[in-house]
Amino acid sequence: xxxxxQPVGAPPSPAPPSAAPxxxxxxxxxxxxxxPGGRALGLGVxxxxxxxxxxxxxxxxxxxxxxxxLSGFWAAVxxxxxxxALEVTLGVSVVVALVNAxxxxxxxxVLVRDEFPGQRVVNALIDLPFALPTIVASIVLLSLYxxxxxxxxxxxxxxxxxxxxxxxVTLPFVVRSVQPVLIELDREVEEAAASLGxxxxxxxxxxxxxSLAPAVISGTGLAFARAVGEYGSVVLIxxxxxxxxxxxxxxxxxxxxxxxxxxxxxxxxALLSVSFLTLFVLRVWATLSQRREASTA
Amino acid sequence: xxxxxxxxKTYGDFVALDDVxxxxxxxxxxxxxxxxxxxxSTLLRSIAGLEDLDGGNVRIDGEDVTHQPPQHRGIGFVFxxxxxxxxxxxxxxxxxxxxxxxxPKAEVARKVDDLLEIVGLDGFQHRYxxxxxxxxxQRMALAxxxxxxxxxxxxxxxxxxxxxxxxxxxxxxxRRLHDEVHVTTVLVTHDQEEALDVADxxxxxxxxxxxxxGDPVSLYERPENDFVxxxxxxxxxxxxxxxxxxxxxxxxxxxxxxxxxAAEGAVGPLVAARVDRVVRLGFEVRIELTADDGERFVAxxxxxxxxxxxxxAGEDVVAWALRSEEPVGAGPVA
Ligand SMILES: Nc1ncnc2c1ncn2[C@@H]1O[C@H](COP(=O)(O)OP(=O)(O)O)[C@@H](O)[C@H]1O
Numbered sequence: 001x002x003x004x005x006q007p008v009g010a011p012p013s014p015a016p017p018s019a020a021p022x023x024x025x026x027x028x029x030x031x032x033x034x035x036p037g038g039r040a041l042g043l044g045v046x047x048x049x050x051x052x053x054x055x056x057x058x059x060x061x062x063x064x065x066x067x068x069x070l071s072g073f074w075a076a077v078x079x080x081x082x083x084x085a086l087e088v089t090l091g092v093s094v095v096v097a098l099v100n101a102x103x104x105x106x107x108x109x110v111l112v113r114d115e116f117p118g119q120r121v122v123n124a125l126i127d128l129p130f131a132l133p134t135i136v137a138s139i140v141l142l143s144l145y146x147x148x149x150x151x152x153x154x155x156x157x158x159x160x161x162x163x164x165x166x167x168x169v170t171l172p173f174v175v176r177s178v179q180p181v182l183i184e185l186d187r188e189v190e191e192a193a194a195s196l197g198x199x200x201x202x203x204x205x206x207x208x209x210x211s212l213a214p215a216v217i218s219g220t221g222l223a224f225a226r227a228v229g230e231y232g233s234v235v236l237i238x239x240x241x242x243x244x245x246x247x248x249x250x251x252x253x254x255x256x257x258x259x260x261x262x263x264x265x266x267x268x269x270a271l272l273s274v275s276f277l278t279l280f281v282l283r284v285w286a287t288l289s290q291r292r293e294a295s296t297a
Numbered sequence: 298x299x300x301x302x303x304x305x306k307t308y309g310d311f312v313a314l315d316d317v318x319x320x321x322x323x324x325x326x327x328x329x330x331x332x333x334x335x336x337x338s339t340l341l342r343s344i345a346g347l348e349d350l351d352g353g354n355v356r357i358d359g360e361d362v363t364h365q366p367p368q369h370r371g372i373g374f375v376f377x378x379x380x381x382x383x384x385x386x387x388x389x390x391x392x393x394x395x396x397x398x399x400x401p402k403a404e405v406a407r408k409v410d411d412l413l414e415i416v417g418l419d420g421f422q423h424r425y426x427x428x429x430x431x432x433x434x435q436r437m438a439l440a441x442x443x444x445x446x447x448x449x450x451x452x453x454x455x456x457x458x459x460x461x462x463x464x465x466x467x468x469x470x471x472r473r474l475h476d477e478v479h480v481t482t483v484l485v486t487h488d489q490e491e492a493l494d495v496a497d498x499x500x501x502x503x504x505x506x507x508x509x510x511g512d513p514v515s516l517y518e519r520p521e522n523d524f525v526x527x528x529x530x531x532x533x534x535x536x537x538x539x540x541x542x543x544x545x546x547x548x549x550x551x552x553x554x555x556x557x558x559a560a561e562g563a564v565g566p567l568v569a570a571r572v573d574r575v576v577r578l579g580f581e582v583r584i585e586l587t588a589d590d591g592e593r594f595v596a597x598x599x600x601x602x603x604x605x606x607x608x609x610a611g612e613d614v615v616a617w618a619l620r621s622e623e624p625v626g627a628g629p630v631a
Binding site: 186188189191192193194195196197198199202206207210211289 | 345
């Protein structure tokens with residue numbers, strides 16, 4: 001059949017298949033590339049900027065954390081209070097991130113697919129946790145759930161309190177990463193599934209969710225990383241009770257206050273490693289699940 | 298058989314379907330043909346249950362499905378932009394309708410293999426849609442729709458996103474497929490050539506109404522009004538009538554024209570005109586003329602005819618039409 005002789009490397013849908021898509025796109029790529037001089041300059045600026053902003057401070061921190069040698073580093077990280085703080089932080093952050101994955105996706109869904117009065121306002125409100133100084137969030141939460149709670153809910157100095165504070169500041173991440181993907185989602189794909197007999201839940205599970213997965217994963221990763229490093233919003237409502245609600249950031253501050261900066265640095269490095277590893281793994285996962293759709297090999 | 302009765306669909310003040318009634322015989326390949334915005338897709342999507350009608354009803358094989366969701370209508374639907382499940386392989390795409398029905402694995406595998414062979418995609422089982430050309434994606438979409446043994450197959454501009462060569466190949470292939478499978482098929486297109494080429498019945502739509510329904514030949518040769526006439530092929534205005542350019546005969550003088558017209562038993566005006574230009578298009582020759590009254594029109598003759606007569610620009614001729622006895626419109630159009 002003559003139509004099977006079509007070139008196989010078609011561009012990702014819904015771009016129309018041109019006669020020679022591969023050639024067209026490689027030409028486009030060539031045109032976009034700058035000269036060798038421009039490229040080197042760009043790389044240099046970016047390299048310098050990233051070094052100043054990220055790599056140097058990280059290096060300084062890492063060096064500082066080994067001030068007392070390897071054994072000192074190990075002792076600082078495995079101190080019972082430090083381990084407890086790490087455990088509280090990571091535990092609550094994982095739960096908050098997972099809750100975000102579900103609720104954030106749901107919020108994004110409702111904002112994109114449903115129509116209700118005040119939709120624009122709600123949409124704008126989602127970003128509030130980004131705009132608000134986190135200490136303000138802490139005050140708000142404390143006055144709502146603290147000892148004088150007007151609604152009779154007392155979360156002060158509990159892990160629930162921590163969770164609520166972290167969920168508040170991390171709310172936008174999943175919503176904002178899923179929303180654009182949902183808007184771009186081809187409704188005809190869902191209609192096709194419906195015409196083939198799929199129920200709404202089947203359509204969501206088998207067709208919609210796989211397309212959203214990369215966005216959900218990366219949003220959840222960002223929410224997790226933010227929760228792990230959060231300080232301001234948990235300062236007041238968390239209670240800072242060692243081994244109960246003290247999070248790593250508070251433990252680090254405590255170490256600084258008792259003048260043990262090497263221990264502070266050591267725990268920071270440990271926290272950093274966990275966050276980085278998590279983000280890295282999630283990124284690889286998201287990329288893998290995305291690559292299948294876009295692959296042209 | 299699909300029976301649509303008084304289907305009505307409005308978007309605000311806009312009437313997309315204006316009490317449309319249409320009967321689509323079992324086993325036919327019917328084209329819904331009309332200009333963009335005429336309501337073809339709306340009608341097709343209403344048959345599928347992807348749009349809710351504001352009035353009227355739809356029956357498929359006698360069963361009233363007006364209030365059934367698409368899941369329960371026994372349809373297969375193919376979209377212009379393929380609507381492929383991008384995260385699934387070709388095999389999983391085609392198998393989708395069967396796996397969600399929890400059919401036995403062996404049966405699914407057999408059926409998918411058969412379908413992939415029919416649509417010429419065997420060997421592509423493990424590819425993802427992004428690794429297929431547009432034509433291949435659309436054939437995958439067809440296999441996916443056929444996998445659930447639909448009572449009716451609905452195609453919404455299925456070749457609209459493909460380039461001309463692939464489009465022509467694919468529609469002939471669809472025609473052959475239909476001759477084998479015989480599933481009642483409805484195809485939406487705005488391309489009259491496509492409709493004439495592939496369909497055994499055509500319904501011409503215009504502004505949410507059906508203008509005429511019939512087989513391709515009768516629609517082309519006996520259009521019931523000016524709209525159908527113009528939409529189904531090129532037309533020239535000769536005097537007060539619309540005629541097909543290839544029905545126009547050019548003579549050197551009035552007397553010859555009148556006697557030949559009488560000999561052919563044709564009626565209609567004899568129009569004096571001047572040849573503006575002679576364009577050779579492969580085996581056909583297009584002659585552009587200006588009539589005495591200033592009306593420009595086009596005649597189409599075969600190459601042999603053109604060589605015999607040797608038309609040249611600037612020459613005065615008298616034009617008449619072989620076929621203009623059919624009533625075209627309600628009298629002369631200003
Ligand atoms: N969801 C919608 N909202 C408003 N108008 C619509 C909608 N869908 C279709 N229409 C209008 O209905 C008319 C018919 O559309 P359609 O059936 O897609 O036409 P066709 O398929 O013949 O091009 C068009 O003018 C279009 O603008």
